[in-house]
Amino acid sequence: xxxxxxxxxxxxxxxxxxxxxxxxxxxxxxxxxxxxxxxxxxxxxxxxxxxxxxxxxxxxxxxxxxxxxxxxxxxxxxxxxxxxxxxxxxxxxxxxxxxxxxxxxxxxxxxxxxxxxxxxxxxxxxxxxxxxxxxxxxxxxxxxxxxxxxxxxxxxxxxxxxxxxxxxxxxxxxxxxxxxxxxxxxxxxxxxxxxxxxxxxxxxxxxxxxxxxxxxxxxxxxxxxxxxxxxxxxxxxxxxxxxxxxxxxxxxxxxxxxxxxxxxxxxxxxxxxxxxxxxxxxxxxxxxxxxxxxxxxxxxxxxxxxxxxxxxxxxxxxxxxxxxxxxxxxxxxxxxxxxxxxxxxxxxxxxxxxxxxxxxxxxxxxxxxxxxxxxxxxxxxxxxxxxxxxxxxxxxxxxxxxx
Amino acid sequence: xxxxxxxxxxxxxxxxxxxxxxxxxxxxxxxxxxxxxxxxxxxxxxxxxxxxxxxxxxxxxxxxxxxxxxxxxxxxxxxxxxxxxxxxxxxxxxxxxxxxxxxxxxxxxxxxxxxxxxxxxxxxxxxxxxxxxxxxxxxxxxxxxxxxxxxxxxxxxxxxxxxxxxxxxxxxxxxxxxxxxxxxxxxxxxxxxxxxxxxxxxxxxxx
Numbered sequence: 001x002x003x004x005x006x007x008x009x010x011x012x013x014x015x016x017x018x019x020x021x022x023x024x025x026x027x028x029x030x031x032x033x034x035x036x037x038x039x040x041x042x043x044x045x046x047x048x049x050x051x052x053x054x055x056x057x058x059x060x061x062x063x064x065x066x067x068x069x070x071x072x073x074x075x076x077x078x079x080x081x082x083x084x085x086x087x088x089x090x091x092x093x094x095x096x097x098x099x100x101x102x103x104x105x106x107x108x109x110x111x112x113x114x115x116x117x118x119x120x121x122x123x124x125x126x127x128x129x130x131x132x133x134x135x136x137x138x139x140x141x142x143x144x145x146x147x148x149x150x151x152x153x154x155x156x157x158x159x160x161x162x163x164x165x166x167x168x169x170x171x172x173x174x175x176x177x178x179x180x181x182x183x184x185x186x187x188x189x190x191x192x193x194x195x196x197x198x199x200x201x202x203x204x205x206x207x208x209x210x211x212x213x214x215x216x217x218x219x220x221x222x223x224x225x226x227x228x229x230x231x232x233x234x235x236x237x238x239x240x241x242x243x244x245x246x247x248x249x250x251x252x253x254x255x256x257x258x259x260x261x262x263x264x265x266x267x268x269x270x271x272x273x274x275x276x277x278x279x280x281x282x283x284x285x286x287x288x289x290x291x292x293x294x295x296x297x298x299x300x301x302x303x304x305x306x307x308x309x310x311x312x313x314x315x316x317x318x319x320x321x322x323x324x325x326x327x328x329x330x331x332x333x334x335x336x337x338x339x340x341x342x343x344x345x346x347x348x349x350x351x352x353x354x355x356x357x358x359x360x361x362x363x364x365x366x367x368x369x370x371x372x373x374x375x376x377x378x379x380x381x382x383x384x385x386x387x388x389x390x391x392x393x394x395x396x397x398x399x400x401x402x403x
Numbered sequence: 404x405x406x407x408x409x410x411x412x413x414x415x416x417x418x419x420x421x422x423x424x425x426x427x428x429x430x431x432x433x434x435x436x437x438x439x440x441x442x443x444x445x446x447x448x449x450x451x452x453x454x455x456x457x458x459x460x461x462x463x464x465x466x467x468x469x470x471x472x473x474x475x476x477x478x479x480x481x482x483x484x485x486x487x488x489x490x491x492x493x494x495x496x497x498x499x500x501x502x503x504x505x506x507x508x509x510x511x512x513x514x515x516x517x518x519x520x521x522x523x524x525x526x527x528x529x530x531x532x533x534x535x536x537x538x539x540x541x542x543x544x545x546x547x548x549x550x551x552x553x554x555x556x557x558x559x560x561x562x563x564x565x566x567x568x569x570x571x572x573x574x575x576x577x578x579x580x581x582x583x584x585x586x587x588x589x590x591x592x593x594x595x596x597x598x599x600x601x602x603x604x605x606x607x608x609x610x
Contacts, residue, residue, distance in 0.1 A: 084554025088576070103467045104480075104576040186470065186553045186577045 047114045050090075050097040052390040054240060054249050055397065057118030058328070058352050059230040062215060063166040066196040066332045067177045068255055068348065070124070070159025070383060071188035079131045083402055085187040086121070089163070090396035092183050093119035096176045102183075107175060115169035117176055121397045122162040122253050122385030130160060136401050138247040140355035141386040144254070147368035149379060156257045156381025159191045164253070164350070168200070194257060194381070196332025196348040214284065214292070217333055218260055218345050219376070221277055222284030224329045225292050239328050241354040246400025249389030251352045254327075254360050257334070257381030260346040265376045276372040278313030286315065314373040317366050325362040327353035346377070356384055461485050461527065461563075466573035468557060469581045473550045478507070478581055479542035479559060479573045480535045485527040491563055494524040496571075498559035502546030509538055518543070524564065537581035542571065551575045 048056045077085070092102040097117045101108030128137040146152075163180060167173040181190060198215045214224035228235040241250045265273070270281060278296065279286055286296035287309050298316055300308045309316050320326050328351060335345040353359035367374070388398045466481030485491050496504040508521040516538065525540060527533045535541050542559060544551075551557065555575040560568045 081552070081554075084552065088554050088574075091574070103465055103574070104578055106580060182577060182579075183553075 046116060047098055048116050048118050050094040050119065050390075051393050054251075055120050055387055055390045056097070057120035057164055057166050058239065058251060058330070058387065059235065060116070060118050060166070061230075062198050062330060062332075063116050063118070064168045064198055064200045065170050065173050066164065066166045066198075066348065066350075067173055068194045068196070068350075068383075069163045069165070069177060069181065070191040070193075071161040071163075071184055072191045073127070073130050073160045073188045074186075077131075077187045079133065079402070081187055082127075082131050082398075085184065086398045087396045088183045089119070089121060089180060090391065092176075092180055093121075093397075094393070096179065102179045105179060110171060110175035111179075113169060113172050115167045115172040117167040117172055118165070119176065119180065120164040120166075120253075120387060122164065122387045123398070124159045124162060124383065124385045126158075127160045127385075131401075133401055136246065138241060138243055138250060138252070138386045140241050140243060140247070140250075140252045140353070140357070141384065142355075142357040142361070144356070144361065144364065144382055144384060147364065147379070149368045149374055150382065151378050151380050152382050153380050155192055156194060157192075157383055159383050159385070161188055162253070162255070162383060162385040192381075194255075194334065194348055196334050196350075198332050215331070217331065217347050218262060218335065219265055219273070220281050221273075221279065222292060223331055223347075225279075225284055226326075227329055228326065235328070237354075238326050238359070239352050239354060243354075246403060247386065247388065251354060251387050252356050252360075253385050253387055254349075254351045254353075254356060255381070255383045256347075256349040256379050258347045258349050259344070259378045259380050261376045261378070262343045262345055263341055275310055275313060276376070278309040278315035287313075310372065312370055312372045314367075314371050317369075317371045318363055321362065321366075324358050327351045327359045327363070346380075352387070461487060461491055461569050463561070463569060463571045466571050467576045468544070468551060468573040469578045470553050470575045471547060471551050473547050475547055477501075477544040477547055477551050477575075478537075479544065479557075479571060480537060480581075481571060481573065482532050482534050483525065483527050483561075483569075484532040485529060488529050490526060490528050492524050492526045493561045493569075494564040495562045496542050496559050497562060498557075500548060500551075500557045500559060501544035502548065503543075504559055505543045505545065506540075507543040508540050525561075537578070541581075553577045 048060050050056055073082075095102050095105075096111055097114060097119060099112055099114040101111040105111055123141075125137065125141060125143055128134050161184070163177075163184075165173055165177050165180070167176070177193075184190075214222050214227065217223045228238045239251050241247050241252075243250075268276070274280055274287060283290070284292035285294055288297040288300045289295070296309055296315055296319065298307070298309055298311075298319065302308055307316075311317075330350045330352065332348045332350065333345070334348055335343075337344045351360060388400060391397050391399060461483065463481050463483050466479055468479045469477045471477040483493075493506060496506055498504055506521045506525055507518045509516050509518050511517075518541075521540060525533060525535075533540065542561075544559075553575055556572055557575065558570055558572045560570055562568055
């Protein structure tokens with residue numbers, strides 16, 4: 001037999017898998033592409049199915065590492081070429097995520113572990129215009145306005161095609177990213193690449209019997225507490241688009257590279273840090289509560305009548321004003337420091353929402369206007385993209401663009 | 404589909420003069436050094452087709468070809484699986500994607516890897532598989548009739564000794580490797596002089 005076994009290991013591991021699509025949204029509540037589980041229930045299953053009604057890497061539990069690659073289409077890449085490109089990306093991704101080498105993989109022995117690898121494909125606004133597909137551009141995909149806090153650098157911003165790759169193993173991730181970049185290079189030029197990390201696999205802190213704590217960022221904060229929970233109708237409503245037509249089951253991504261001024265953050269003591277955010281560092285609990293999951297009470301005051309959670313605190317400004325201004329956060333940290341000071345580190349603030357304009361922009365506008373945390377954070381990169389729905393075996397991601 | 408009677412050089416039946424020239428340029432030296440004798444397959448495999456029933460079949464999977472421009476050469480790789488209980492021999496290949504299609508191997512010649520026609524064709528033992536990969540066995544496409552762009556799908560036919568065919572559907576991939584060169588000895592016969600080594604090298608891939 002060849003090294004490139006045609007036998008899918010997936011067949012051995014399929015557990016619950018993908019549920020049937022829910023009525024209405026056309027997207028299952030179980031848009032969670034995690035396949036099966038084995039061994040210790042707390043250990044994440046090693047394979048995440050690339051195929052499904054929605055793309056993997058969104059409802060998937062956060063992996064330890066992420067690479068975000070943005071590409072600019074070459075002038076000669078037209079819609080016909082884009083179609084070929086997407087079939088190739090799909091083929092590479094489907095194989096690599098089930099721990100098989102890509103078709104022309106030159107380092108097949110780096111592809112023998114899946115490590116919950118996911119590949120998520122996104123189209124920036126220029127994708128639709130350059131390919132003559134403007135009519136296909138989802139309503140939920142909107143360029144962000146320029147915020148007064150922004151200090152954006154082109155090296156971390158924009159892009160026609162964006163790939164998010166996540167895995168629990170950095171060697172697996174690096175190999176997959178390089179394979180895909182080689183597949184893409186004939187169609188598009190790499191514009192930027194950003195690497196992020198979270199907890200190592202198994203490094204998440206237990207939080208009660210049913211869930212683990214949200215991950216911590218480099219400021220030490222627990223980040224992502226009020227996220228919608230995968231597998232719930234709430235998650236479906238927040239994340240998956242119900243736009244009629246090809247984009248139903250898709251979503252949008254906002255990726256903001258937020259530099260943390262950690263050397264100045266160091267000048268604060270714990271109480272100052274907690275007031276800036278409105279949560280306890282140790283537990284992630286709001287200053288008005290005791291557990292991470294406690295709802296913040298923004299009306300609570302101390303004996304002097306001063307709000308316990310300052311009105312300029314991050315969570316006071318970020319909290320939803322409307323039912324609609326919520327999104328899924330999937331943030332990774334970055335640390336590109338190459339000398340002692342200043343520290344070059346921060347957050348790859350990655351969010352998913354059905355509509356950027358309706359859900360993300362109201363929150364970002366409030367934070368740009370007032371947020372105590374802005375004194376220690378600076379957005380230096382920004383990109384948006386539309387993530388099409390997933391595909392079934394035999395199909396390809398983005399096939400709806402060509403129907 | 405069956406065309407086992409075709410010449411062992413796998414030349415197309417209806418070449419225009421330009422294609423003929425390409426074939427002549429590339430193939431004349433090879434014919435000089437490679438015997439055309441081919442083994443006959445054992446009985447019992449005639450009519451094998453890549454089809455829905457894979458329980459008792461010969462099929463080719465995971466096939467890909469190198470992205471190359473029109474008029475140059477490329478190669479197809481993949482895995483041939485023989486699920487029958489008899490050995491099979493592919494004696495030639497055919498198709499309309501190139502002026503000529505041949506079954507090749509890579510061999511070491513004084514430390515340099517060169518490619519040449521695989522004597523005896525490709526033999527796949529009963530119940531086993533045979534991998535065609537860069538630096539090894541491959542299906543050679545000589546004189547591409549169209550640009551082979553990344554993601555393009557092409558089909559060629561492998562012809563079994565004794566009759567029967569198996570289709571190979573390959574997808575073109577952007578590859579830095581597979582820079583095979585021809586047998587330098589054979590090239591010295593090529594009046595073209597400069598006798599480029601660049602079978603798959605030399606030309607810029609198209610995408």
